[in-house]
Amino acid sequence: MWFYRPLMTQLGAPKIPEGERVDFDDIHRKRMEKDLLELQTLIEVHFEQRKKEEEELIGLKARIESRRAERAEQQRVRAEKERDRQTRIAEERQRKEDEEAKKRADDEAKKKKVLSNMGSGRFLQAEQKRGKRQTAREIKKKTLAERRKPLATENLIEDGLRSRAKEMWEWIHQLESEKFDLTEKMKRQKYEETQQSKILPLSEQDTQTHTLFNIFK
Incomplete structure (x- = not known):
């Protein structure tokens, strides 16, 4: 990960004036000031970087949560579509079964009606033949009686x-x-x-x- 580091002024070692008396206290003070400045700069860089990382972490969590919610919504929509599809399939299957049952019932009714009509026709023909045979026997009997x-x-x-x-x-x-x-x-x-x-x-x-x-x- 890239870290932002502000430009720091490079402080050189204090120069000792030539021909003059060296002031070691002043040299020590300046060195302490230099170290303190570098430490403060490092602390500021650290907190700035930490703030950015926290912001990135918050953004990452938000994106993860958004993606999770999006996937949950997609799954809900898919599940609802699947339920609708299964419902349509069941309704279509039931409709076809009802139509087939009605068709079978109508066919059975037609068969019974045709067979009943055919049976009635045969019964009527049998009655007519029986009547003709009976009439012929009666005519024969009457003729014989008249001629006897x-x-x-x-x-x-x-x-x-x-x-x-x-x-x-x-x-x-x-x-x-x-x-x-x-x-x-x-x-x-x-x-x-x-x-x-x-x-x-x-x-x-x-x-x-x-x-x-x-x-x-």
Whole structure:
């Protein structure tokens, strides 16, 4: 460290006048004055230097404290920003989870609605087919009942019996023919109903296909 030293006047040794009586007391006094002056100068330099060092120490402490406070403020700001960032991340995560949960719930509701509609359609078709089958059986039963005639053979003679037997044979033959036609008709009707049950109406099929595609994609 650089020390400030004031310029000191170099005092030379007192000269002894030639040809005169030497005054040793005066020489000693002057030497003492010279030493005292040098000592005072050194003391002043010391205190001046100490004052400067104390001022520098105070300034250094102030700078250290300022730097410490600045670092503390920076850490506080960083911590606050990090808390805000974590809060935003948590809120965004919660928002996405809520959206996904809502989407799953909506998809489940759509699935249930579509399946319910499809089930209702199948139930209605089954009821219609059941009604058609029941109607066909009723028609057949009614037709047979109308065509069935009592034999009434008690009072018939031989020719009458032959005629009645022929009539019965023709009637049985007709029934067999109608039975065959009705059986074939019911087979065709059953086949058509089966095919129709596999193919939904165009508008309903397009709507349900589009809905199912959006749900299950």
